[in-house]
Amino acid sequence: MTTFRTxxxxxxxxxxxxxxxxxxxxxxxxxxxxxxxxxxxxxxYLLRTSGDRRLVDDxxxxxxxxxxxxxxxxxxxxxxxxxxxRIATNxxxxxxxxxxxxxxxxxxxxxxxxxxxxxxxxxxxARRLDVARAMGHLTPRERSMLWLAYVxxxxxxxxxxxxxxxxxxxxxxxxxxxxxxxxxLEGRVS
Amino acid sequence: xxxxxxAREAEVAAAARRGWLSAQDQDVRQHVSQCAVCAxxxxxxxxxxxxxxxxxxxxxxxxxxxxxxxxxxxxxxAQADGVQAASRPLVWAQGVAAAVVVGLAxxxxxxxxxxxTEAFGRVGSGLMPPSHVADGxxxxxxxxxxxxxxxxxxxxxxxxxxxxxxxxxxxxxxxRP
Numbered sequence: 001m002t003t004f005r006t007x008x009x010x011x012x013x014x015x016x017x018x019x020x021x022x023x024x025x026x027x028x029x030x031x032x033x034x035x036x037x038x039x040x041x042x043x044x045y046l047l048r049t050s051g052d053r054r055l056v057d058d059x060x061x062x063x064x065x066x067x068x069x070x071x072x073x074x075x076x077x078x079x080x081x082x083x084x085x086r087i088a089t090n091x092x093x094x095x096x097x098x099x100x101x102x103x104x105x106x107x108x109x110x111x112x113x114x115x116x117x118x119x120x121x122x123x124x125x126a127r128r129l130d131v132a133r134a135m136g137h138l139t140p141r142e143r144s145m146l147w148l149a150y151v152x153x154x155x156x157x158x159x160x161x162x163x164x165x166x167x168x169x170x171x172x173x174x175x176x177x178x179x180x181x182x183x184x185l186e187g188r189v190s
Numbered sequence: 191x192x193x194x195x196x197a198r199e200a201e202v203a204a205a206a207r208r209g210w211l212s213a214q215d216q217d218v219r220q221h222v223s224q225c226a227v228c229a230x231x232x233x234x235x236x237x238x239x240x241x242x243x244x245x246x247x248x249x250x251x252x253x254x255x256x257x258x259x260x261x262x263x264x265x266x267x268a269q270a271d272g273v274q275a276a277s278r279p280l281v282w283a284q285g286v287a288a289a290v291v292v293g294l295a296x297x298x299x300x301x302x303x304x305x306x307t308e309a310f311g312r313v314g315s316g317l318m319p320p321s322h323v324a325d326g327x328x329x330x331x332x333x334x335x336x337x338x339x340x341x342x343x344x345x346x347x348x349x350x351x352x353x354x355x356x357x358x359x360x361x362x363x364x365x366r367p
Binding site: 028031032035036039040041043044047048057060061064065068069130131132146147149150151153171172175178179181182185 | 194195203204206207230231233234235237238239240241242245246249254255257258260261263264267268271
């Protein structure tokens with residue numbers, strides 16, 4: 001077990017309490033390795049599930065902070081990663097009253113496409129726009145389930161754990177979410 | 191009746207994520223052409239994976255904060271949270287003390303109120319409608335609880351009445367976990 005260390009640590013008067021409170025089960029080296037492995041995927045997940053580009057950096061920081069502070073013994077990196085996604089999902093769902101704002105994420109992805117030299121840029125950018133817009137019509141839970149199932153390739157048990165539903169219900173929930181997204185992508189649902 | 195699932199869904203999703211690269215994936219693709227459920231799985235999966243690639247491409251030009259930055263920010267935040275957690279009992283004690291002081295002040299005021307109203311009466315001022323209310327309240331209390339106990343009970347009641355406001359004041363900066 002190690003603790004966070006900062007230059008200001010000597011100045012504060014409540015050192016004992018702080019040391020006890022800052023304890024984490026992850027060393028800085030292990031955290032760096034884990035962050036390199038997970039941060040890009042988590043950022044993409046947060047972007048698509050929250051729908052707000054301006055929030056994603058804060059959500060990412062908060063997710064890792066809560067992971068570091070979690071009093072949980074992780075059996076493996078997969079377990080740790082699933083727990084991280086669970087934290088991120090809860091953060092996004094907690095803020096679900098905020099209006100969906102696909103505009104920010106849409107512009108970002110469009111810019112990324114424009115920087116490519118690929119001849120089919122416009123077609124691909126249009127498709128990305130469709131995905132962003134279609135995801136905007138889904139509930140946060142549906143977005144999470146679909147992303148976890150089809151981008152991350154999680155099992156039903158893992159998805160149920162992250163999203164907080166029963167495994168038995170997941171199959172039908174995932175079916176409905178998939179049907180809705182497919183319909184939106186095909187322009188069948190307004 | 192709508193067919194909701196297919197035993198090869200996971201296989202199809204995995205192949206779509208890979209981009210249908212391996213020879214085995216071609217067999218899966220053949221299945222997709224004959225299965226409506228798997229066709230939808232493949233469609234959704236391809237769209238989402240392509241979208242993820244676009245987002246990752248965006249991150250090439252817009253890099254994320256480094257692991258060190260995230261670690262340092264987390265350390266500072268943990269430090270601030272630790273200090274706040276350690277000082278929380280002090281804030282509570284301050285709140286309780288403030289409630290007691292306010293309660294005792296109100297009780298003391300209640301105790302001397304008859305003398306004050308008598309003094310005001312002697313001066314001849316007729317502008318004391320609140321005193322009638324306070325007198326009435328104390329008389330009512332006195333009829334229920336005899337003697338000096340009325341003052342004590344009044345003080346406790348005042349503490350109880352003021353406590354929520356004081357606790358709110360003490361905890362107004364507390365953040366949600």
